[in-house]
Amino acid sequence: MKKLLLSGVVLAVLSSCNSDNDTTIINQDINYSKLPQEFPFTKLATINGVDVINGGFGSGAAAHPTRKGEFYVITDRGPNTDFQNGKKFLAPNFTPTIMHFKINADGNVEVIKYIKLKNPSGQPITGLPNPIGMGSTGEIAYDASGNVLGTDNYGLDSESIVAAADGTFWVSDEYGPHIVHYSADGMEMERISPIGVNTGPRKLPAVLAKRRANRGMEGLCITPDGRTLVGTIQSMMLVPSKALATNTTLTRIVTFDIITGQTKQFLYKQDGGASDSVCDITAISNNEFLVIERDGNFGSQGGIKKVYRINLSNASDVNGTDINAVDGMKINGKALEQCSWDEITNAGIKAVSKTLAVDLVAKLGYEHDKFEGIVYLGNNKLAVFNDDDFGVVDDGNGNPKAKILPKTGKVDKGTMYVVDIQ
Template identity: 85%
Template structure:
């Protein structure tokens, strides 16, 4: 009997190892891409269908299983209204979708994971209260009635799938970096100094991100030690009226073990209305980042991926991480300085070279190119935020988000693209 049991254990172990090896080395069939994610209608507002979408605000590969991915929504379907947003489905919980490319080359959803507070209750995408990451935005329902706040609310924009099965998520409120369990329960919330959440902190200056322009991208270095986040656009440092360098934004790194941070300057091609979105690692110092504008690809939109390197770039954290305006040059915040002034001070931004222009390469049609995963062998997977299939009609009400080239409602789509 002992011999039989031992044989069974050995066979099981060999099969398990063989399956793991196959998963790691097998070629994934991407030939059927691009493909849309499967969707249902979440709600109908004023006769307009709000799809159960939004997946693509950020993306990450499964840390060990080839061909499996995670994509995340933002705070939920919304439109501009007065001094804030109409939340068309106020109870919506930011959600992670786990999917794979199956043997037939099709997208197969494996699981949906709602983000939850430390007590295990689903959170919402409603703004944080004052002092806990508030951007000053006011939340309204579809009828224009004021809603409350959520101390654990997230405007989630990027996701990291860690080797231990947990997730790190960055957002545009605080800006926060939040550590979630494999089931989506909050374990830790990391915010700028002065924001009353969590014990470990980011530099205070990051709290001067603009509303809806917070930490748009997040990845982890291949050694699993460091989180690397991108601020979407120029921050208002020291204030909206005084920040003048519209092409300057920041990258922040966070050592997971020690909590130590660094900051680096990033020079955008476009201005303050353009976005530095998701980031994915090539090595511990080299990355790919998204730069985009807000136009559809067929309407002159800019959808580019750049290779960047932190090697040789200057750490602009400064000596006082609690300083509200961060490092200064001759009494001026970095956002007040020209690139010539920054260079004269001996500070270098990260280096960057173009990896691919999606519009010229594949005729990319979507406006919100926001999810990016490096697949190896100079291939990337790219994803779009479809805004739940709706946009603002100009009066705070939803209308269908239509792709101008095809005339179809925009839906989250996965592409695989070769890069230089």
């Protein structure tokens, strides 16, 4: 296995060239032969003697839309641990950040720049939760000592990124969930939300506001024609309520037409259920996509890390006639999350089709837990990223401890693989 460590991102290429002459492959003539190369990590903070690394890149990933061998990776809201009814934010002023890097003609990796996300006034945002009515998940934010922090109207728990052809970015998150349009230098231009409060005239379906905390819009991509954003909700939503939602394998895919603002929704059947995650999504064509399904275990400890090919062509649009309906489309008076798959099928509704593209644990012995970013490179090759959680995890008492990979005994660091898929 070849690895390359890059300011929080390790690049590992595990795929050999094949004879397919598909000229659309993004990295067709990129030289990966000089791996491994290591770059030093910086330290973000030290909490109770534990180093928090300035990593976290890999919650989402995208290829540059026109330049071969260039990529963007994004952090989430920053290092945190579970605490009481919320999270300890170990670096409360942390700003969700995009890293732009490339593989140059010599095969060396170069960081081009870091882009910090900013509010419409140009001030750096934080990863702190939104206030009530602006996309709040109900979480309370605390500092490392357990003191209550405030909220951020423009805060984002960023999870996925789209690099548009005009140089701007679309970013999805786990709060609202929001889809936010940022300028090339990271300034917010538009915020699209199911809440619809102070976010502009364009909205996501209101039912999406019933996502579970920390399980909002985990994936986002754009169709090759540049017209449609396609987002994945991480797992079953609480529709109409936590007590009444029973179909634990049902989650949703939402599309947003950038030109018209029109939305559609499709049902996706997970393998593992509500405790597992549908993470990033990447486009193969305007109707065919690759999506991540994973659990929360390390791959080397029996974790599930799979990628599926899905197709929206024959799936039913379950958006309904009113995107402001808080429980969305219903079957016989019941929300979709209350219905069994037999009830859904009998109502004439078809979920998206899916076939296995690759099992990373079986194929690579994939070690990481948070397999969260993918980029289709063409030619049946896939770039894969993980979220390293800034090198820390919860010690069970709300305090950080080093995030150690069980197989190697090393601190987890963001890793990119390139793998052949079916």
